[in-house]
Amino acid sequence: MINGFDVNDELICEGIVGDGCGGGRLFFVEDETLYAHDPISKENITLAQEIKKAKKISKSKCIITIECEDEKIEFDLSQMKKK
Secondary structure, eight states, X not given: OBTTXXXXXXXXXXXXXXXXXXXXXXXXEETTEEEEEOTTTOOEEEEEEOOTTEEEEEEETTXXXXXXXXXXXXXXXXXXXXO
16 A cells, blocks of 8 residues: 555556656556656646546556556546547
């Protein structure tokens, strides 16, 4: 558990400090919305909406990958938009 988040949940991933954009934040999908959780301010920042049937989320460098039932979505944190 980190800040009340179960990091073993398939719809939560951690941004590692030094691996690119978003280090130290938690990223998660809830109610068809992709959020970034800032552990300092304790705020959730909306990044993208209409994430349908998400099954798994992962992050590598500045790209958050969301595997959904019908598609794979890549969100580029450096440009703050879906690829």
